[in-house]
Amino acid sequence: MSGRRAARRTALFLLYQWDLTRQPVASLYEGEVDPFARELAEAVIERAEVLDGEITESATDWTADRLGALERNILRIGAHELSTDDVPVEVAINEAVELAKRYASDDAARLVNGILGKIAREKAV
Template sequence: MTHRREIRETVLQALYAEELSRDSWEHILKVIIKPGLKSEKDALKFAENLFLRTLNHQEEIDEIIQKHIKNWKIERLTTIDKLILRIALCEFLYFEQIPTKVTINEALEIAKKYSTSKSSNFVNGILDAALEELREADRINKKGRGLIESSIN
């Protein structure tokens, strides 16, 4: 059984291939996502959804990133960091069953594995700030068991 982190890593690879090659999303699905996950329907479905939603909402997600990278342009970010942020923000906004804490933890672990030594701190800072903004705007809509993240006093 493929773990969600492995699926996210495959999606990162697919987004990286798309970013650099500008091949069609159909081609990327066919050569990167499907070969490793074809025997696992649920894993394949999650990977395809995450890949396509991240691509489909890229402009909106990039606007959120841009708001939180003070004195920088999104084009100056390392490609891997930018893609990790896109995936995490996509999960925040469009995957109701995934707790935000899980998304942040996964993003940090992937940043540690695939990016620079300072990337996990950078990614954490951007995601924390973006999450706060999205919560204030009432754009985080999580449902399901264990997804209530606020304590009751």
């Protein structure tokens, strides 16, 4: 697993724990965490409300709070990465889809792909 892919997985686990407990990120792990994973998780938490709004606007008949915690946080990671210039659009979407396939389901992967694709198209306009 590539360094960034592993870091996204770690960020997902941190975000999942945060979503359930609302504890500060630093209290959710012991020892060293990949700096990219920590920064990604902290950035997503800081922007969670905005990201949830983007997800809700792009999801047909769904709101971010109705999604499972894993799916919601995978979408948050993807939506956040779509809003930065650090990650190409295709990579941001693909990485989120791969997280969904691995930790959620094929249906979740299709949902993630569709929602992030719509967010990306809206940002391109």
